[in-house]
Amino acid sequence: MFDMLDRALERAAAFDDAEVEVYGERSASRRVKVFGGEVEQLTAARRAGLGVRVVRAGAAGYAYTSELSPDGIDAVVRRAYDHAAVSDPDQFVALPDPGGGPADVDPYDSRVETVSDTARVDLALAVEAAARGADRRVKTVEDTIYADGEGEVFLASTTGVRGSYRASQCYAFAYVLAEEEGQVETGISYTVGRALPDLEPAACGAEAAARACRLLGARKCPSMKATVVLDPFVAAGVIGVLSSALTADAVQKGRSLFAGREGEQVAAPGLSLTDDGRHPDGLDSAPFDGEGTPSQRTPLIADGALQGFLYDTYTARKAGRSSTGNGLRGSYQGLPGVHPTNLLIEGDVAPVDDLVAAVERGVLVTDAVGVHSGANPVSGEFSVGISGILIENGRLTTPVREVTLAGDLLAMLRGIVAVGDDARWVPGGSILTPSLVIEGMAIGGT
Amino acid sequence: MGVNDFDPGLAAAAIGRALAHGGEFAEVYVEERDGLTLRLEDRRLEQTSGGRDFGAAVRLLDGERTFYAYSDEVDEAGLTAAADAVAAALRGAGGATAPVVELGAVQSRPGAHPVLVPPETVDVRRKADLLRAADEEARAASGEIAQVIAAYADARQRVLVVNSLGEVVRDDRTRTRVSVQCVARRGEVIQTGHETLGGSCGFELLGQAAVLGVAREAAGKALTMLDAKPAPVGLMPVVLANGFGGTLFHEACGHGLEADAVAKDASIYAGRMGEVVAAPIVDAFDDGAVRNGWGSAAFDDEGVPTRRTQVIEGGRLTGYLYDRLRARQADVPPTGNGRRQSFRHVPIPRMTTTYIAPGDATPGEIIAATPHGFYAKSLAGGQVEPASGNFVFGVAEGYLIEGGRVTTPLRGATLVGNGIDILVKIDLIASDYEVKSGICGKDGQGVPVGTGQATLRIAEMTVGGTG
16 A cells, blocks of 8 residues: 555655655454344445645645545645645644654454454354343343454655554444343443454353343432442543543643643542553554554553643644654544543552442442533533442442432542452453542432 | 446446345445535644545345445445445355346435535635634633634535335435534633534535624633532423423434334333323424435435424324334334445434424523523533433533522533433423534444424423532
């Protein structure tokens, strides 16, 4: 594909003096959905495209295309130039220089090439069967999905960046409905890896069923100030919201509650949060980011103190420092933006059972809805709907639902008094997190 | 090369190949999309981005199974490969004879959603200036406006749907939208406000006055919330304002009416046709044909003409929203709700513009009839589990109602409840009907939707706050 990138760079050279970067992507993916022991849906996809970023007199323009003919490439270059002419200039806008060699991480597992459609279907069926067989109260396994994909990314620029890498990913997912006495509750689980043999279908199905069944009989609980234990799925949602406030982009634009607090104690002592773009097990690991900057490990919070933020080339230049390799792209259709890679939350761990036993009155939260609409990373306000299990005198008692959990994100971070020994990867952001115990949260019920 | 140059005969051949090993229905979907987005933040037009996607998908239905393949290669080779990929999934199930598909006349409905000023004919600089004007207007509202993010997007999407029934449908869609988000700051207190305007129409939608109005609304919301006190916790009457309040119906009820959830018995509305699911004063509709509506199109993404479907009449359930697959399974006609984000996505039942019909009261009467309660002027968004009907919404702009008057602004509120429970508790509906535009996400696909509603009251609902 480098030949197409080179054609784009040559076309660009014919225009005038500007910095130009071309990003190319080529991938294939499959997705299997099963229902009731049968294949419900099988999808096979191929995609390829180019994105061109032009920086001209400090103004950036972007254009993309899926038409990779010479005419298509010429047109996309011209369009990127036209767009650069409209954007406002900014002295900090520039393409990065090649910054050292790529990070030593290989996000590709060649076993992905040997997987057959039959194996994909069988894996999804195994997840569904495990979910159905886990508990007689399982009403239906509404969604069971297996998906995998592999692709190659290419990057070349007039500032000397040139590189490519391959990556592969796969996951299985189950969404289970359990029913008892007319009440329906839901539960999910995932299993993720770089190729199908990494996955644990039986555990995934069984866990989704267990998560649904344990909520049966749930009702509202009284409103109270209490301690909550967020399980890793729920904790990952909260960390995801917090992380958007830890990007230099949010800080520089006055949209972060962490702005100006570097060095301050923003979380409980012992707690740390790290972005690690080269973690060997991280699904979002890559040798370099969407601008060609090598991936690295960036401490965000260490022992409760705010260490710093995530940067791409633009925000780094503005702050007078170097990029942390967090200029990520979703696809060739988009510009790089500052985003976390893999996030790791760590602290002094204790067995989850011991943590629950230490709670006099509270809720073990196993599901939260509205995390993205109900948590505001600008103001820090946080209010979501939750389901879970009531904790009374150190014991898990009645399931609860239709209650709210509200507070302030910073107070919440400072209120994390303990973390569990159950750290796991949660997809949808690639977050490695244990259960979190948080004091002083407002539960809204009856 | 674009959809207009594409020979439907190639699609017919691919449909034949797709059906070579069996299957009951096959379809080719060809899509060409040209889009432009502009984004202004920090007083700077920082991103001007746009591009073009051209691709095709082949779909094969066999019983309840769907096989789907897509590619960016919209030529004979690409379509043949995609058709063979879906056919291979059925190999062994029958003989290898590709049926010949006879195509009927091309259907299209030009002018169903008139575009007066095609966005591609407008200089990008004018679109940029519109955002700069919105930024100025929002900042002029108060020195406490600390940040303004204004975004503009337009897209022209041309689609061609050809299927084994011999139907050939062309649709040419233009959508235009502007959105403004304001951040207001007073000392340590930060609040945000958001407003948007969009439609299935051209640049004519975005006159200077209309865009400045959007900017003022967004700024006003953020500024109002600076004075907000923490929302209370507990059960109380909730008055939902017109416009954005419609997202409650969309989330709490609409998703449960989509036929995929119904077919899997994963909806609280499954098997309840004709039963009482709302208060007697509630009539509700989904209408994909609203002229120039943000959620509208002449045809859905399966080539079925869009239309209006009554889903609740006098509080009783009267309709579900179907795509072709679920309509075939249920042996009913499709309702024009088979939608997909792009050729890269399998069509599924989706809402278009969904709304509760207006009533006779005035908003003032409803507030005056409420001695104590919560007034949700603008919702931030929400989520629902169709299986249980449980939903949650963030409130972007909320107020206390005391003694029949709207008083203190409240922040950090969430509304929590259950779909049927809440619709049954609607006891007053006003006449101030309004539609808002948004993007609805489901199964990883985002599609434009409208949510409509007049001001209405829910007799009792859980409000979750920190106060």
